[in-house]
Amino acid sequence: MTGPVGLGFRVLKGGSVVVGVTTNGNEPRIVSSSFLATAAENDRLSLEPYHVAAEMARGPDGGASAQAAAAVAEGRRRQDMCAAAGLGDIIDTLRTAGSEPVVAALLVNRAGWISDLLDYSLAFADHPPVAEGLAVRDALRFAFGRLGIDVMEMDEKSLGESASKQLGLESADIDARLKTLGTTVGKPWRKEQKLACLAAWVAVAARR
Template sequence: MRGCTLGLRAQRGGPVFVALAGPALLAAGVIACDDDDGPYGQARQMPETAARAFVAAVAASQQAWAQAGLAELIDRFGLPARVALIANRATWVTDLLAHARGWADHVPVVEALAVRAATRAAILALGLPLAEPDETTLAGRLAAEADWLRGLGQGQRPWTRKEKLAALAAAG
């Protein structure tokens, strides 16, 4: 069945997902991608070579976890017609470790970007159809879609902003 769509919004620890079949909510949750508490925060304290090796290992682990989580969703709902992984406007950050080392207060953003990169790699490795809607554009639709999102999220507590964005991404 290639009828469901998945919306994903990266965050530290793993992406929030929403699975839709048409306008109906199939499931919402988080795909765990990390059992480590703040790998980039830890890497900031390491010598450069050790830090690069550490974050490379974490990235490989995160991709494997994301791939396993996506495979579980495929087992439950079949191959998705589309997977929408929300993009943000931090594409100028090309070296996550250097960015984390340069700005301590940016570490949570870097960790979310790392989860996004791992999730994107997992989607591509599974050969799933990928769309990358812009987060700012989706956020602009929140008010216009408030009634639909409220109805969709009934019984889903808490129904967070990240889940709402993922639902909008899945809906297209």
């Protein structure tokens, strides 16, 4: 039986890296490292609904057509269902192994000002990828709510600074520990996994 576990989420296309961390005193330990898909295999609508919508004919006013809006709504529904199912599987696996997830740490950026992702996607060609990432975050929020998991949202750009304050460690010490932690789980252990791990570490430390 381990102590409370924090789950860190760092969004990528089609889902999120998920790293589970518990602590023994001030020492973090990884209990899981995986990818939670928010898109079904060979289902483009759940993978990139805003790209699909951007390729569709516009409405009479030049904005989104009813068909595009319906496509996005269906794609987002599928993403929500995938996220809830995937998170449920991760939680079940952890609980079977004697771990109890108590908090999710979701890494976000400063794009929260975008109120309508579909209109935003249609404005410029480089906007759909941004919307897709925000949609995955919304799918994760849906899953957290569906499964009753508390969530802490953390700004990715200021994570290092806030982690140093919360953990009482210098950034070099944190980097060294993250590198060592990676050797306990193997590849992949890229930037995304390190960020998710650090977010989870901060979140579970804050709960103690």
